[in-house]
Amino acid sequence: MSILSQILKPLQRWTSQAYPIVEIPAQDLPNLLFGQQHLGTQDYFKQKCGQYHTVPLAQFPHRQFMQALADDKPQPEQAYLDYLTASWSYHYGPEKNTPELRAARALRFAEQYLLLSKSRQIEPIRVCQRPDGRLVVVDGNHRVSIAHQLGMSVRAEMIPLQQHLRSVATIPDEFYGSKRLDKPYQSIFHQGKELLEGRRKDVAERMKMIRPADLQGKSVIDFGCNLGMSCYLAAERGAREVLGIEGSKNIATAAIRLNALFAAPCSFRQHDLGIETTTGKFDTVFCFSIINHVQDKEAFVRTIDQALGGVMYFEGHANTTQHNYDYLLNDQRFSQMELLGYTQDGIHKTSASRPLWRCVKR
Secondary structure, three states, rough: OOHHHHOOOOEEEEOOOOEEEEEOHHHHHHHHHHHOOOOOOOHHHHHHHHOOOOOOOOHHHHHHHHHHHOOOOOOHHHHHHHHHHHHHHHHHHOOOOOHHHHHHHHHHHHHHHHHHHHHOOOOOOEEEEEEEEOOEEEEHHHHHHHHHHHHOOOOEEOHHHHHHHHHOOOOOOOOOHHHHHOOOOOEEEEEEEEEEOOOOOOOOHHHHHOOOOOOOEEEEEEEOOOHHHHHHHHHHOOOEEEEEEEHHHHHHHHHHHHHHHHHOOOOEEOOOOOOOOOOOOOEEEEEEOOHHHHHHHHHHHHHHHHEEEEEEEEOOOOOOOOOOOOEEEEOOEEEEEEEEEEOOOOOOOOOOOOOEEEEEEE
């Protein structure tokens, strides 16, 4: 019998989506992980916990509030208020992310705790089992924190991994989200398996063209990372740290949220690549079929220059040559520019005309 089957006791109840409801005993609640990260909370948890992808229940700010409230500590809500400040910076504008509104939310949470401590009727939370077997809370941080404080077991709706991945990667308002063909732009891979099909199914094949020595123990930056699959695949191949830069706020948050499942040394920033930005130096730079989508190429090239610490892997657009990118791929910048091959043109095409170079900084 697996550890998970010992922890979870299936109940004779199903949701309208036919997902099972299971019971998680009170003593196993501390093993649950926080799964609703986004651009606001990524740095918050990195500062508080050292990482943001595997935050256990004891470090949920919701749980810390409940504990401090029960212990009658002064300002018990402070950790929760700090969390709301970070979280609401992503969800709301400054007019809604105010001390008064955050205090009102904390008060409602405290009232919810008092109410449920009497009724002891807590609605099911939603969880997803990530590949390593850990359970990730995808809805119900407040309820599970209250249940743990009250020493109660909790019912949980088990969302299948593929369904959760689809909900994370579905960004219908963005062309490079899932607006086109009703698929995410990148397929989602983990440990060599395609978990969810996307329009760029070749991201794993492209990664095989990257030399292992340029990944193992190295720092990597990926410009125009989309869902971050090249970041995660680089981490699987031994990269020490990976930073993905994505222009879309919503797609960058989807990349962050995937890491509750992958637990990789990857972080993400939202930034318009047409505006020069400072990133620090990285051993390996990825620039995959992005440069023609950048409004100000000169600003982007300056960003690449200040990030480039060793090598750059540059994927051009379909049917292009090195001559099309001579403003970047030139002897003044690189001592070596090796054409490694060609990648697939698109999901409905058998042609492969996107050139991929390995460029060594001079």
